[in-house]
Amino acid sequence: MLSYPQIDPVAFALGPLTVHWYGLMYLVGFIAAWLLALRRSERPWSPVRRTQVEDLVVYGAFGVILGGRFGYVMFYNLDKWLSDPLWLFRVWEGGMSFHGGLLGVLIALWLFSRRINQSFLALGDFVTIMVPIGLGLGRIGNFIGQELWGRHTSSWLGMVFPSDPLQLPRHPSQLYQALLEGLVLFLVLLFFTRKPRPVGMVSGLFLALYGSFRFVVEFFREPDGHIGFDLFDWVTRGQLLSLPMIAVGVGLILWSWLRPGNIDTVR
Template structure:
């Protein structure tokens, strides 16, 4: 049996100001996106110039934060929002959802693409390999904060989380998500985009792979206590939200290659 190292979720305390590891992971994710973006700007088929990258990261950050919060409220706690609409704006109380953040980034990228007169599809393909590292680091933040832990298990990789009232060994599902949504997804999309690919294909590959990885990890992750399972006694909210990503990602990927063959 493994034991969580019980790291203090507050990385730095400056008087009344507490800087949490989770926030630092977000900053590190944006920094990684900037660094990879700088490299991608040098590719001959890049739709973006280096001096436009900072604005792209800014728009993306807004999409992640606003969309992530809105998605958490709508997808996971809509009843609480109806009872207390101002809760939507109390971000400091916690609550972010990837699927909402994803939609927020799509909208933010669309707005920025229109502003600089660039194809939204080209811009989405550009940012596809910039995202996974931030996702992975966010899961490390979840692990340090002892949130979103996994289901109970009696396997050798079961981990005790000091802040878990049940004190049952659980899957360290945050680390599974770090490995799949962060490391593996980055390697797949980054290596794939080292060459020019059909328009829409890189973005579609990201959406498809994330949907598959998230669907798999949900089998090990503890469902939200106030939601439980949504269907069949085993389907979680995260899986339901990932199914459209799998379908759309696969469909667009097939379309991208068929269109490329016709045009080629």
Template sequence: MLIYPEIDPIIFSFGPLKIHWYGLMYLLGFFVAWRIALFRSQSNWSPIRKNQIEDLIICSAFGVIFGGRFGYVVFYNFEQWLLDPLWLLRIWEGGMSFHGGLLGVLVALWWYSRKINKSFLALGDFVAPLVPIGLGLGRIGNFMGQELWGRPTDSWVGMIFPNDPDQLLRHPSQLYECFLEGLLLYIVLIVVSRKPRPRGALGGLFLSLYGSFRFIVEWFREPDIAIGFDLFGWMTRGQLLSLPMICIGTTLIIYAYFSANFNRKLVDKRGQE
């Protein structure tokens, strides 16, 4: 059995103001993304320049916050939203969804790509490696905040979370996600991006890999209390939301390489004429 470290979810409080580890990890994630983006913007293939990075990060941050909140409300608490529509705006009460945040970022990237007159797919390829470290830090914040813990287990990796009312040995699923969706996904994307890839391939790889990793980890993560299991009682809401990511990401990869191969053959043919 692993021992949960004594960590207060609240870093410090000043009157009614409370600073949580999860919020700090969010800020740190954006900072790391900004630093990686500055470095990647120096490459010749970069679709944006150094002076455009801050605007990109700000747009993405708004997409994460508003999209994440909207996704949490619609995907996981739709009935409560119908009873209290203004609950959507009370962000300070907590509740964020990755899949909603992803949709928010995609909308923000689409808008920004049009603003700077750049390809949406190229911008998506640029942003893809910036995301995993922030995801990993967010899962560490979940772990420190004792939230989104795993299902009960009898294995040696189980630990008892202090605020668990049942005091059961549970999988530290937040750490599983930190490793897979954070560290491993980042390493794969960075290694793949070292060589030129067809436009859209890197973004597609991010979608397919994240969706696959999330689908796997959901087998160890406790389902949302208000929802439980979907699809005949054996699949979680997170898994259902990850399936489209896997399909879209795989399709995008195939399209990227097929399109690049087609264009290359077309150029060769014209060169022979």
């Protein structure tokens, strides 16, 4: 059995202010996305000019934070919000959803694409490769914060999280997600975008791969205690939310590949 590394979830404190590793991971993710966007904006087919990257990152940050919080409330804690509407704004109590963050980013990209007069799909293709960086770092933050751990296991991969009241050996599913949704997805997209691709294909590949990776890892991740399984005593809320991503992703890939005259390049 693996041993959980004793890492304090609080990175540092400045007087009454405590800074958690999870928050730092978000900050590092945004900085990394900004730097990567600056570099990729120099490509001749980029829909974003170097001078527009900073505004793009700001739009994306608001989409992630607002959408992530709203999605967590709507998808996972609707009853709690209905009984306490102001809980939506108490972000310091924790709670973010990737699927909500994705919707928030899509809205932000649509608004930004209109502002710079560029194709929404082209802008999506440009941004997509930056997303796995934040995903991977965020899952590492989950691991350090001892949250969203995995299901009980008797395999050598199990570890006991100190904050687990049951003290059971569990899959470190946060690290599985960091590997698949972060590193592997980033490397695949990086390789795939080495040359221009038809508009929409990169976005479709991201949606299909992330949805598939998330669907698989959910088999190792402990379902939310207040929700459990949604279908057949094995389908989780995360899997249900990932199925539309896979369908839309595959459909977007086929549309991009088969659409007559789609010779535009990836942005």
